[in-house]
Amino acid sequence: MGDLYALDFDGVICDSCGESSLSAMKAAKVRWPALFNGVDSTLENWVLDQMRIVRPVVETGYENLLLVRLLLEMRVPSIRKSSVGEGLTVEGILEKWSDLKPVIMEEWGEDRDGLIDLFAKVRDEWMDHDLKTWIGANRLYPGVPDALKFTSSTIYVVTTKQSRFADALLRELAGVTIPPERIFGLGSGPKVEVLKQLQKKHQGLKLHFLEDRLATLKNVIGEPELNGWNLYLGDWGYNTQKEREEAASISRIQILQLSDFSKKLK
Missing domain, CATH: 3.40.50.1000 (HAD superfamily/HAD-like)
Known part of the structure; x- marks a missing residue:
């Protein structure tokens, strides 16, 4: 047999966590450009570090975009647009993601298909322009x-x-x-x-x-x-x-x- x-x-x-986190950061900048006003490389690197910790909650790639934004809202209260960001921790994301996700999707006015398409588009553009770096991530x-x-x-x-x-x-x-x-x-x-x-x-x-x-x-x-x-x-x-x-x-x-x-x- x-x-x-x-x-x-x-x-x-x-x-693929390095690549999916970087792709999510790129896509988040396209989707919510105003969110990144005043966000410096130190803060971006902090988000990317936390993404490796929360990666176990991701079932489908587009969720990485939501996590990038949620982590930014946790760190920078002035940009917070969700009711769940206040007092939330990385451990809280790991424990409650299935409950948090529909809440933030609704509060941010996002839809799954739109985020999936954007995430794929950003990846395709990265591959088209610099396949070596995309592969290397x-x-x-x-x-x-x-x-x-x-x-x-x-x-x-x-x-x-x-x-x-x-x-x-x-x-x-x-x-x-x-x-x-x-x-x-x-x-x-x-x-x-x-x-x-x-x-x-x-x-x-x-x-x-x-x-x-x-x-x-x-x-x-x-x-x-x-x-x-x-x-x-x-x-x-x-x-x-x-x-x-x-x-x-x-x-x-x-x-x-x-x-x-x-x-x-x-």
Whole structure:
């Protein structure tokens, strides 16, 4: 029996936090230019540092824009336009993001599709004008390129990133080309639905799903139809100590270390 691995991208294959935070900063300046009046490089660097801490809450890339703005509002009360900014901490964002996000979206008058389009446009322009720097703002986790190159398993990428960005990074950083029909990106539907498609298509293979978001793995557990999948939480990705401890208490989930990743893919 062969193995099929469905792999998340950001936080499993690629540490994209540097690039996504910089892209979000660029996009925020386009979307809310007045917000950045008087914002100097020291404050921008503080925001970028905090973005790495709050990165575990991000499910879809556009949320990075919201986090950039929320962090600025937390630091500069005079620009605050949301009711949640006062007294909010980075820890508070980590704990309450799912409650905070709809509130700030409404108070700022933003819509998801508009922010997704802007975030993609800014990334495309950066890639068009300076591909080398865009690529350089990302890094693949150690050992991952060789694991992907030499595996005998069937590999799919299942991500909320837009497929063209994942494809470009795999080619440029890993020298790996995964056929487009094996990359399920933003717009492919919920990950649980993608996994259902894959298990129908590949009956007879042993199924493995590797994620760095505990919430996504819990969604899979909530679907009885997906009981055949082996589930892994990558402890090197964008998750917190609290989430790793919770995952350790769930029998369906195995916590995987980066050093074991390439051995798993074999």
